[in-house]
Amino acid sequence: MNREEQPAWLRATLGSLDEQAATLDAATLSRLNRMRQQALDQGLRGSRGRWRWPFAAFATACGVLLVIGMVSRLPTAGLVSPTTVMAPADYEMLVAGEDLELIEDLEFYAWLDQQSLDG
Amino acid sequence: MMLSVSIIQNVPRNHVSNFDATNSALRARLDRFLRDIERRALRMAILGAGHLDDAMELVQDSMLGFVKSYSDKPESDWAPLFFRVLDSRIQDHHRRQKVRGRWRVFFRNDADTQDLEDALAQVPDSNTPTPIESFLVAQASVAIDAALRALPDRQRQAFLLRIWEGLDVADTATAMGCSQGSVKTHLFRAMDALKRRLEDLR
Numbered sequence: 001m002n003r004e005e006q007p008a009w010l011r012a013t014l015g016s017l018d019e020q021a022a023t024l025d026a027a028t029l030s031r032l033n034r035m036r037q038q039a040l041d042q043g044l045r046g047s048r049g050r051w052r053w054p055f056a057a058f059a060t061a062c063g064v065l066l067v068i069g070m071v072s073r074l075p076t077a078g079l080v081s082p083t084t085v086m087a088p089a090d091y092e093m094l095v096a097g098e099d100l101e102l103i104e105d106l107e108f109y110a111w112l113d114q115q116s117l118d119g
Numbered sequence: 120m121m122l123s124v125s126i127i128q129n130v131p132r133n134h135v136s137n138f139d140a141t142n143s144a145l146r147a148r149l150d151r152f153l154r155d156i157e158r159r160a161l162r163m164a165i166l167g168a169g170h171l172d173d174a175m176e177l178v179q180d181s182m183l184g185f186v187k188s189y190s191d192k193p194e195s196d197w198a199p200l201f202f203r204v205l206d207s208r209i210q211d212h213h214r215r216q217k218v219r220g221r222w223r224v225f226f227r228n229d230a231d232t233q234d235l236e237d238a239l240a241q242v243p244d245s246n247t248p249t250p251i252e253s254f255l256v257a258q259a260s261v262a263i264d265a266a267l268r269a270l271p272d273r274q275r276q277a278f279l280l281r282i283w284e285g286l287d288v289a290d291t292a293t294a295m296g297c298s299q300g301s302v303k304t305h306l307f308r309a310m311d312a313l314k315r316r317l318e319d320l321r
Contacts, residue, residue, distance in 0.1 A: 009317035010282070010310075016263045017283050021158040028171075032161065035179040036153045040146055043186025 149190055152197055153182055160205055163279050166267055167209035177212060181205040202280055202294035213272065259320055266316040270309055273297075277305035278313070 006014070024032075157178065164174035164181075181204045189200040267275055273295065280291045281302065291306075292299045 007314070009314060009320045012259055012320040013263050013267075013313065013317060014283055016260050017159075017162060017279075020260070021162045024158060024161070028161075028175075031175060032157050032178070035175070036150065036157060036182060039153070039179065039182035039186050040149055043183050043190065044142065044146060044149075 145190060148194060149186060152194070152201075153185075156198065156201060157182075159284060160201070163202075163205065163276075164209060166264075166275060166279070167272065168212050169268075173212060177205065177208045180208050184208070198284070199286060199290035199293040202284070202286070203296060206276055206295055209272070209276075262320065263317060266313050269316070270312055273301075274305045274309035274312065277302050278309040281306050282310075 160178050160181065161174055164177040165171060168174045168177055181201065184204045185197075185201045188204070189197065192200060267278075270278065276295055277291060280286050280294050281288065286294060288299045288302050291302045295302060295305075
C-alpha cells in the first residue's frame with residue numbers, strides 16, 4: 001500500500017516516525033557514529049578471533065600428546081635409583097648376623113693385623 | 120629457481136592482502152547498512168525503553184551483537200537479523216525493569232516517575248514552522264507517541280517492523296522470533312488500537 005492510499009491517521013503516524021528519526025541532533029548523531037565504529041571494530045575483531053580458538057585448542061592438544069608420547073618412550077632400564085642399587089647389599093648385611101659381628105670387631109682385627117706386621 | 124622462490128614469498132603476502140581487502144569491503148558494507156538503519160533503530164528503542172540513554176545502550180549492544188554473530192550472513196538477511204537482536208535486547212531490558220520495579224515499589228519517589236517522561240522531548244526539531252503549525256504538529260506528535268507507547272510491546276514491534284520498516288511478514292516473524300500467524304495477529308490488534316486512538320488526526 002502506497003502512502004497516498006493509506007488512511008490519514010496512518011500517514012500521520014508514519015510521517016511523525018520518519019521525522020523524528022530524521023531530525024536527530026548533532027550530539028546524538030555523533031554518539032551513534034562512535035557506537036557504530038566501535039561495534040565494527042570489536043565485532044569484526046571478535047568474529048575473526050572466533051576461528052582462532054579451535055586451532056589454538058588443537059595445537060595445545062597436539063603438544064600435550066607429543067610430550068606424553070615422548071615421556072612414555074624414555075628408556076627406564078638404565079635409570080635406577082641409588083637406593084634400589086644399595087638395597088640388596090644392605091638387606092644381606094642386615095640378615096647375615098656374623099657379618100655384623102665382623103664389622104663390630106673390625107678395629108680389633110685391624111689392630112691384630114698391625115701387631116703381626118710389627119712383630 | 121628464482122621463480123619458485125618469488126612464488127613462495129608472494130603467497131602469504133597475497134593471502135594477507137586478500138583477507139584485508141575482503142575484511143575492509145565487509146566493514147564498508149556493514150557500516151553502510153548500520154548507518155542506514157541506526158536512526159530508525161534508535162526510534163524503536165526509545166519507544167521500547169522509554170529513555171534516550173537506555174535506547175542508545177540498546178542500539179549499541181544490538182550493533183555489536185549483530186556484527187559479531189551475523190556479519191557473515193547474506194546481506195539480504197541483515198535487516199531482519201539486526202532487528203531480531205534489537206528486539207531481544209528490548210525484551211531483556213523490560214525484564215530487568217520489571218525486576219527493578221518490584222524493588223522500587225517500596226522506595227518510590229518523584230524522580231522515578233520523571234525518568235519515564237517522554238524521551239522524544241530531548242530530540243530537538245531542526246524545522247522551524249509557524250507557532251500554530253508547531254503547536255499542531257507537536258500535539259499530533261505527542262498523540263502519536265502516546266498511542267504507540269500505549270501498545271503492548273509485541274504489537275508495537277509488529278507495527279514498527281511491518282508497516283514502518285517495511286519488512287515482509289516472514290522477515291518480521293524472524294525479527295520478532297515468532298510465527299507469521301502471530302505477526303498477523305499482533306499487527307491486526309496494533310492497527311485497530313492505533314486507528315481508534317488516532318482516527319481524528321489529519
